Amino acid sequence: MTVALTCFALASNAQCSFRNTAFKSGEFLSYNLYYNWKFVWVKAGTAAMYTVESRFAGKPAYRASLTTRGNSKVDNMFVLRDTLLCYNTLELAPLYYRKGAHEGSRYTVDEVFYTYPNGNCSVKMHRQHADGTHSWERHTYEDCVYDMMSIFLRARSFNPKSWKEGFVVKFPIADGNGRTPAQLRYKGKTVIKADNGAKYRCLQLSYLELDDGKYKNIVDFYVSDDENHVPIRLDMFLKFGSAKAFLVGMKGLANPMESQLK
Template identity: 45%
Template sequence: MYDLYFNWKFVWVKAGLASLTTNATTYHSQPAYRMNLLAISGKRADYFFKMRDTLTCVMGQKLEPRYFRKGAEEGKRYTVDEARFSYKDGLCFVNQKRTHRDGEVQEMEYSDSRCIYDMLTILAQARSYDPADYKIGDKIKFPMATGRKVEEQTLIYRGKENVKAENGVTYRCLIFSLVEYDKKGKEKEVITFFVSDDKNHLPVRLDMYLNFGSAKAFLRSVSGNRHPLTSVVK
């Protein structure tokens, strides 16, 4: 569970809640994982910017994407994105569909010799990496389905930092940045992930740089973790 904060006019305001859950499931009779991310702004924040986002993904046991859905009500905008992934002859195929509030539907297909990720499976994949051999500044490049197209994305390892969560516990964290590049090659931070430096790689804090401002998510509570939280700073 996470507490959400938005920045308005240089003031950080508690704006809502988010939950991230991962469960074992089956997909087309095969063992899989299901991850859900739910983000809801509170009544106070709704006055400025209403947000009701529900993201769901299904991935195989090697964390390869199978299905993704994002229902997003953000301000006056409401869209539903769906992506279905398949694999054949060494290629990854994705079929994407975006449905708008007025019923307009946009569809596209894409294939790549690399694995194509969605917003949630790339988080799961990043959490699965062993950073023992990483050097600060190392870049991980990958294609990601973003609703209407597939875009090249870059994840950069920034190093380690101690981060205090909303529950008062301090964790030793690994830092990753999801960045974009403009036409001149200038780097733009999109999301910074702070994940616990233990086998869980638990997201402890997320810094998000949005079109309408910035937001942060702080870990409030965790349950069902598979491994001991050895990253806790005593």
């Protein structure tokens, strides 16, 4: 394990920071979405991720957003209108997270607000439930806490050169309703064809959360095997079925796309 990963696992940095080698302001990634409907994969919408340098509480920060939009033709099968937003410091410490999720007939909102008093990580969590009620929690931890967006931004800068299949990075996740143990599990290398017609050498990573004493697979990421670690394909295991996202376009990358096969 590299020194950087050791520091990450122990979360010894009081401000929960990490060096960014994978992306820069202005990166835009777009995807086609597919749903599994009665054992058939149906093209069902689009997704986009945009990262830009912005400001949060008057200080420079990265603002990253991920939107998923199912089209009206498949709304009778499954409604998906998710918007995820996060702010991180330029050193990738989480500052704010919001997820507005319209999945099936349910609509929920999760928010997490981060501060770092006295070398600790303090989180204020808010959830708007499907019935319209609200709940709030506040906790302070000695270790770092993340959300799905901030851990994804951080993971893109991991150095996987020494990883072997089955390697695991553990971390706690906050989602507006509490803190959950989670992990990224490395599953090896493969080649993935994107919806732009190109093929890429990829690393396969699974994101899992602890649920009822067992780790449940939430998303499989196939990220480019280069310094960008761009998600080429995502396999999402939803409460109401499964979906896939395939890369269509990308611009504003920080590094050459060396994983693309000729």
